[in-house]
Amino acid sequence: MPAEPEQVVILGSGIVGLCTAYYTLSLSSTTKVLLIESSRSRLIAGGASSYAGGFVACGSSWHEPPAQSLARHSWDCHRQLSDALRGESKWGYRSCGAVGLAVGGTDESRSKYRTLPGGKGKTVIKADKERLPAGQWVEGEREELDTAGGVAQVDPADFCKTVHDYLSSAFPDRFTTLFGEATALSSPASTLARAASAVLPSKLAPSAKRILTFVPRDSNATPTEIPFDRLLIAAGPWSAAVCETLSLPPIPLTNLPGHSLLIRPALSLFTPSTSSSNPDLPSEAVFAGISGAVGGVHASTSGLARGLTEEEKREGYTRSPELFVRANGLIYVAGENSIPERGGPQRKDGLPNKLPDTVDGVKELLDERCVGRLKRAAGAVSPLLKEENGAVIEKEQFCYRPIASDREPIIGPLAPNVYISTAMGPWGITLAPGAGKVVAEMMLGRKMSADVSKLAPTRFAIAKL
Numbered sequence: 178m179p180a181e182p183e184q185v186v187i188l189g190s191g192i193v194g195l196c197t198a199y200y201t202l203s204l205s206s207t208t209k210v211l212l213i214e215s216s217r218s219r220l221i222a223g224g225a226s227s228y229a230g231g232f233v234a235c236g237s238s239w240h241e242p243p244a245q246s247l248a249r250h251s252w253d254c255h256r257q258l259s260d261a262l263r264g265e266s267k268w269g270y271r272s273c274g275a276v277g278l279a280v281g282g283t284d285e286s287r288s289k290y291r292t293l294p295g296g297k298g299k300t301v302i303k304a305d306k307e308r309l310p311a312g313q314w315v316e317g318e319r320e321e322l323d324t325a326g327g328v329a330q331v332d333p334a335d336f337c338k339t340v341h342d343y344l345s346s347a348f349p350d351r352f353t354t355l356f357g358e359a360t361a362l363s364s365p366a367s368t369l370a371r372a373a374s375a376v377l378p379s380k381l382a383p384s385a386k387r388i389l390t391f392v393p394r395d396s397n398a399t400p401t402e403i404p405f406d407r408l409l410i411a412a413g414p415w416s417a418a419v420c421e422t423l424s425l426p427p428i429p430l431t432n433l434p435g436h437s438l439l440i441r442p443a444l445s446l447f448t449p450s451t452s453s454s455n456p457d458l459p460s461e462a463v464f465a466g467i468s469g470a471v472g473g474v475h476a477s478t479s480g481l482a483r484g485l486t487e488e489e490k491r492e493g494y495t496r497s498p499e500l501f502v503r504a505n506g507l508i509y510v511a512g513e514n515s516i517p518e519r520g521g522p523q524r525k526d527g528l529p530n531k532l533p534d535t536v537d538g539v540k541e542l543l544d545e546r547c548v549g550r551l552k553r554a555a556g557a558v559s560p561l562l563k564e565e566n567g568a569v570i571e572k573e574q575f576c577y578r579p580i581a582s583d584r585e586p587i588i589g590p591l592a593p594n595v596y597i598s599t600a601m602g603p604w605g606i607t608l609a610p611g612a613g614k615v616v617a618e619m620m621l622g623r624k625m626s627a628d629v630s631k632l633a634p635t636r637f638a639i640a641k642l
C-alpha cells in the first residue's frame with residue numbers, strides 16, 4: 178500500500194467537509210486533517226448543512242443511476258455514524274415514513290404529484306372543525322411512498338455540531354480547525370520530485386507537497402504557507418469561487434436558494450391513534466402538492482431558482498411544501514426555492530444570483546414574502562401548523578444548495594493532489610456520510626466502498642489531471 182498522506186487540508190466545514198474529516202481520521206492512524214472555514218463569525222456548518230430538512234432517502238427510486246451506489250453506501254454510513262456517536266440522542270436519527278399528499282388538487286396537479294416514487298394506499302384525510310381523525314396530522318389525499326433502501330431523518334445542525342465536537346476532542350493531535358481564507362495554491366511538484374519522494378528516505382527526498390497560502394481571520398491576518406499532500410474543496414455552493422481563486426479547473430456549479438421554517442405545532446388539535454401508546458406526531462416526511470402545484474417531484478429538484486412569478490405572488494402560498502416531523506417535536510417546512518428579493522437580480526444566463534462573499538451574509542437575504550408563502554402552505558396542509566390555532570414559528574431560515582449543471586454530485590480528483598466533493602443539491606444530508614467515506618478512501622489511496630466514477634469532474638471534460 179502506498180504511504181498515506183501526512184497532511185490533508187479540507188476547505189469548508191459543511192456536512193461534506195466534516196464527514197470527510199471524520200472518515201479520513203478514522204481510517205488512517207497517522208494522517209492529519211486541517212479544516213479551513215471562511216466564515217467571518219466563526220460558524221461551523223453555517224450554510225445549508227445546518228438549515229436542511231434532514232430527510233435521508235437512500236433507495237434507488239429517489240436517485241438517478243450515477244448516484245445510486247453512493248446513496249446505498251451512505252445509508253450504511255449514516256447507521257454506522259449514529260451507532261458510533263449516539264446519533265439517536267445527539268441528532269435525532271430515526272427511521273421515518275414518506276408520504277405524498279394532494280391538498281385540494283385538480284386532477285392535473287394530482288397526476289403530476291403521483292410522479293413521486295412508488296405511491297400506494299390512497300386515503301383521504303379531512304379535518305372536522307380543525308380537528309383531524311385520530312393519529313393524523315395532515316389533511317388531503319395521502320399516499321405512502323417507497324421507503325425501500327432506507328428512509329430516515331436527522332437534525333442536520335445537531336449532526337454537524339456533534340461530528341465537529343467529536344473530531345476536536347477525539348483527535349487533538351491530528352485535527353485542527355482554522356478560520357480564514359485560502360488565497361493561492363503553488364504549482365504541482367514535478368513528476369520527478371513526486372517519484373523521488375515516493376522511494377527516497379524522507380530526509381533525502383525533495384518535497385512533493387503543494388503549498389496553500391492561508392490568511393487567518395484575526396486582527397494581524399498575516400498570510401501563512403501551509404504544505405499539504407491532499408487538498409479537498411468542499412465549500413458547498415462557494416466551491417466554484419474557490420476553484421477560481423486557486424486557479425483550479427472551473428466546475429459548472431450554481432446554487433439553488435431555499436427558505437424554511439421550524440414550527441412548534443398546536444398539539445392540542447392532535448388526537449393520538451387509539452392503537453398507539455405514543456402521544457407524539459408520527460415520524461413522517463410529507464411531500465405535498467397544493468392545488469395547481471407544478472411539483473410532484475422532490476420540490477427542490479423541480480427547477481433552478483427563479484424569481485416569483487406574478488401568478489405565484491397572487492396565489493401567496495408555496496405550491497410543493499415538504500414537511501418533516503423532527504424527533505424534538507418541531508415540524509420543519511421547506512419547498513420555497515424562489516430567489517429572494519434582496520438576492521439580486523437573476524443573471525442574464527438564467528442562472529441564480531451571485532452568492533454573498535461568505536456564509537455570514539446569507540441570512541440577511543431572508544425574504545418575508547417567501548416566509549409568508551411557506552407559512553400559508555403549512556397552514557393549508559395541517560391545522561396544527563396555523564398560528565391562529567396556537568402554532569409557534571420558532572425559526573425562519575434561508576440558505577443555498579450547491580447544484581451542478583447536470584444535477585448530479587461532483588466527486589473526484591480535480592488536479593494533482595486536489596480533490597472536490599460538492600454539488601449534492603437537495604441530497605447533501607443523505608449523501609454526505611457516504612461521500613465523506615469514499616473521498617477519504619480516495620485521498621488515502623484505499624479501495625473505494627462505492628462506485629462514484631460517474632460523478633467525477635472529468636465528466637464535464639474540463640478537469641486537467
Ligand SMILES: Cc1cc2nc3c(=O)[nH]c(=O)nc-3n(C[C@H](O)[C@H](O)[C@H](O)COP(=O)(O)OP(=O)(O)OC[C@H]3O[C@@H](n4cnc5c(N)ncnc54)[C@H](O)[C@@H]3O)c2cc1C
Nearest residue numbers: 189191192193224226229230231232413435604605606607
Ligand atoms: C431548504 C433546504 C432543505 C434541504 N433538505 C435536505 C434534506 O432534507 N435532505 C438532504 O439530503 N439534503 C437536503 N438539503 C441539501 C443539503 O442541505 C445540501 O446539499 C448540503 O448541506 C450541502 O453541504 P455542503 O457541505 O456541500 O455545503 P454547505 O453546507 O454550504 O457548507 C459549505 C461550507 O463551506 C464554507 N466555505 C465557503 N467558502 C469557503 C472557502 N473559500 N474556504 C473555506 N470554507 C468555505 C461555507 O462557509 C460553509 O460552511 C436541503 C437544502 C436546502 C437549501
